[in-house]
Amino acid sequence: MSTPAVAVRELQVRLAGVPILTGVDLTVAAGEWVTVIGPNGAGKSTLLRAIGGLLPTQGAVALFGTPIQELRRRERARVVATVAQSPVVPAGMSVLDYVLLGRTPYIPPLGRESTADLAAAHDVLDRLDLAGFHTREMATLSGGERQRVFLARAFAQGATLLLLDEPTSALDIGHQQDVLELVDQLRHAHGLTVVATMHDLSIAGEYADRMVLLADGRVAATGTPREVLTAELLSRHYSATVKVVEGDHGPLVVPVRPRSSPHSRDVRGGW
Numbered sequence: 031m032s033t034p035a036v037a038v039r040e041l042q043v044r045l046a047g048v049p050i051l052t053g054v055d056l057t058v059a060a061g062e063w064v065t066v067i068g069p070n071g072a073g074k075s076t077l078l079r080a081i082g083g084l085l086p087t088q089g090a091v092a093l094f095g096t097p098i099q100e101l102r103r104r105e106r107a108r109v110v111a112t113v114a115q116s117p118v119v120p121a122g123m124s125v126l127d128y129v130l131l132g133r134t135p136y137i138p139p140l141g142r143e144s145t146a147d148l149a150a151a152h153d154v155l156d157r158l159d160l161a162g163f164h165t166r167e168m169a170t171l172s173g174g175e176r177q178r179v180f181l182a183r184a185f186a187q188g189a190t191l192l193l194l195d196e197p198t199s200a201l202d203i204g205h206q207q208d209v210l211e212l213v214d215q216l217r218h219a220h221g222l223t224v225v226a227t228m229h230d231l232s233i234a235g236e237y238a239d240r241m242v243l244l245a246d247g248r249v250a251a252t253g254t255p256r257e258v259l260t261a262e263l264l265s266r267h268y269s270a271t272v273k274v275v276e277g278d279h280g281p282l283v284v285p286v287r288p289r290s291s292p293h294s295r296d297v298r299g300g301w
């Protein structure tokens with residue numbers, strides 16, 4: 031078997047003395063799209079941050095065969111690009127300057143961005159439907175526009191592994207599809223590997239080759255979308271009532287109102 035893009039073994043993460051991830055194993059093949067799902071607080075973002083080398087961990091994390099701690103900062107930035115849920119944006123920064131931050135690993139220390147760096151930044155802005163936005167200040171963008179700029183920065187980085195933490199949570203359905211189709215196109219054209227987290231389970235299942243269900247910091251299930259997106263697993267781990275129906279590209283998860291909801295009890299007494 032060829033070297034996996036991501037190999038996580040017996041991963042433990044403690045934050046503020048509290049165990050957040052326990053005994054997590056995960057292998058992602060080069061070129062694969064794996065989506066991590068799970069209820070709020072399950073540890074999805076923590077897992078992505080651990081894979082990106084952004085957290086102290088116990089256990090082993092290797093990217094393309096190299097232990098993460100052996101990759102120096104610039105080297106790591108050429109291998110892995112992370113889009114966090116709420117990245118910090120320096121005050122007053124323009125869209126173009128923010129996207130150019132993605133080119134930092136290619137700019138020599140004390141140097142300036144080259145024509146190629148500028149072309150790469152404008153190219154991703156075009157592809158993400160942001161062509162007219164390059165001079166806008168980041169703080170003036172809508173939530174969905176900002177989320178696309180965060181993705182633009184990651185694409186401009188030219189890394190082979192994309193870690194996307196809820197990349198479409200602020201997007202309307204049209205832009206959700208555009209962005210995910212673009213990620214998939216880039217994946218096929220450039221052999222990228224994608225590890226994403228998503229709360230929209232139907233969309234998650236349409237794009238992922240494989241899914242990992244995290245619950246309470248442990249892997250509760252892993253497999254194809256059809257194996258993981260079952261009413262039984264979802265109701266057990268999300269405490270949700272759902273119906274799973276067959277779509278054109280895999281299972282679709284439809285939340286349905288429970289027959290006897292705790293809220294349907296007599297509420298005449300008020301709050």
Ligand SMILES: Nc1ncnc2c1ncn2[C@@H]1O[C@H](COP(=O)(O)OP(=O)(O)OP(=O)(O)O)[C@@H](O)[C@H]1O
Pocket residue numbers: 045046048050068069070071072073074075076077
């Ligand atoms: N710095 C921290 N100190 C203490 N606990 C933390 C810290 N960061 C995260 N946690 C806790 O770790 C748990 C997992 O958080 P994480 O953000 O990984 O969950 P998640 O699955 O991504 O959740 P969500 O779906 O809500 O985004 C949560 O209970 C969270 O409160």
